[in-house]
Amino acid sequence: MNESCMICRLWANQQENQLSGNIKVTDVKIVNLRKIKHVGNIEPAWSPGREMSFDIGGGAFTEVHTDAGITGIGPAMHPMFIDDVKEYLVGRSAFAVEDHAAALNYYVPALHYQGIAGVDMALWDIIGKAAGLPLYKLWGGEKEKIIPYASMVALSTPEERAEQARSLQSDGFQAMKLRLHHESINDDIRTVEEVRSAVGDDFTIMVDANQAQSSANWQPGVQWDFKRAYETAVELQDLGVFWLEEPLKRHNFEGLAELNAKVEMRIAGGENNPGMHEFVQMCEQDVYSLLQPESMVMNGMTNLRKIGVLAELYGKELVPHHGGGNIGVIAHQHLVASWRHAPFMELLHDPPIGHYKNKFSIFANAPEVDSEGFMPLPTGPGIGLEIDPDLIIKD
Structure with a gap:
């Protein structure tokens, strides 16, 4: 057999394996990126006294390589997990995501935002590329654009937030989320009043109390009790606020359910809850009317998709948490586009320092929010985006 025929035969075998799903993982890598510029720091409302860094x-x-020449990408995991992940995953089918999610949940310790979520996303990226479909179509969706809301980072002042709201509205944004846990309820309510006055009734306002950051009984900043949560919720619903997020401690399901039953507005939460069983309890006890699972906490999209089914069964809306700012956000975008009960997508966007484009700067073909406040879905297969090759640090 001559060389050209051998190449044709190898190509044909590769295509056959790809179509049949017989694609094996050959390697898993963590790829570092070059930093172009440090933009600045913001003190996040949920961690007073500390700073969140924003870079370009x-x-x-994370990269997952296969014998079909298809490479999937996902958010970075901590380097200490790479050996365990490779020991389990190399040589196995890239399509067996359910098996891999279950096994890696067991073999690799959970670490929020640095765990195995990136591996799971990379496997889905491979499946989408093998099928020649963007993930939202693979998952049965047809929305070609979704509505992101601008999620603030800083607590800030009523006046500054009103000015920010005007600016966002002029840029096309349809919605924003305010962080509200000032020293007094009056300052919280005045912030929403100022913002509502600035943007009118056709702009959606969400509010985040950030009371569920800790798994224990203490966290920095102002801590709410039931009385403050209830009184705040009553005021906010009169101002047309779309939801009040995490107004009580993470596992205070009884208090949250009581609050959810007493007010008409949506009570939302779940970003810090890692277990699927917790979301089952939330639904059974009617803890939240809108669920906010986070793929970077729940170890990936495989688990997150199940929360979507659970929410639909219980008649609840869901809007995933922000996904870490880059690849995870795009993965969430695909999910939101495939869900009928997901009205928005969270997009960390507190310009100028916390502009979403700073996190998206790692992409060669990043999507942008348009003048009407929509973000188009990537049209390429899988996650649909590529990392800027100029940023990749070669081995």
Whole structure:
């Protein structure tokens, strides 16, 4: 057999394996990215006294390689997990995501935002590329654009937030989320009043109390009790606020359910809850009317998709948490586009320092929010985006 025929035969075998799903994982890597510029720091409302850094470029991402020449990408995991992941995953089918999610949940310790979520996303990226479909179509969706809401980072002042709201509205945004846990209820309510006055009734306002950051009984900043949560919720619903997020401690299901039953507005939460069993309890006890699972906490999209089914069965809306700012956000975008009961997508966007484009700077073909406040879905197969090759640090 001559060389050209051998190449044709190898190509044909590769296509046959790809179509049949017989694609094996050959390697898993963490790829580092070059930082172009440090933009600045913001003190996040949920962690007073500390700073959140915003850069252009930098960081890392996960790659999963296969014998079909298809490579999937996902958010970076901590380097200490790479050996365990490779020991389990190499040589196995890239399509067996359910098996891999279950096994890796067991073999690899959970670490929020640095765990195995990136591996799970990379496997879905491979499946989408093998099928020649963007993930939202693979998952049965047809929305070609979704509505992101601008999620603030800082607590800020009523006046500054009103000005920010005007600016966002002029840029096309349809919705924003305010962080509200000032020292007094009056300052919280005045912030919403100022913002509502600035943007009118056709702009959606969400509010985040950030009371569920800790799994224990203490966290920095102002801590709410039931009385403050209830009184705040009553005021907010009169101002047309779309939801009040995490107004009580993470596992205070009884208090949250009571609050949810007493007010008409949506009570939302779940971003810090890692277990699927917790979401079952939330639904059974009617803890939240809108669920906010986070793929970077729940170890990936395989688990997150199940929360979508659970929410639909219980007649609840859901809007995933922000997904870490880059690849995870795009993965969430695909899910939101495939769900009929997901009205928005969270997009961390507190310009100028916390502009969403800073996190998206690692992409060669990043999507942008348009003048009408929509973000188009990537049209390429899988996750649909590529990492900027100029940023990749070569081995």
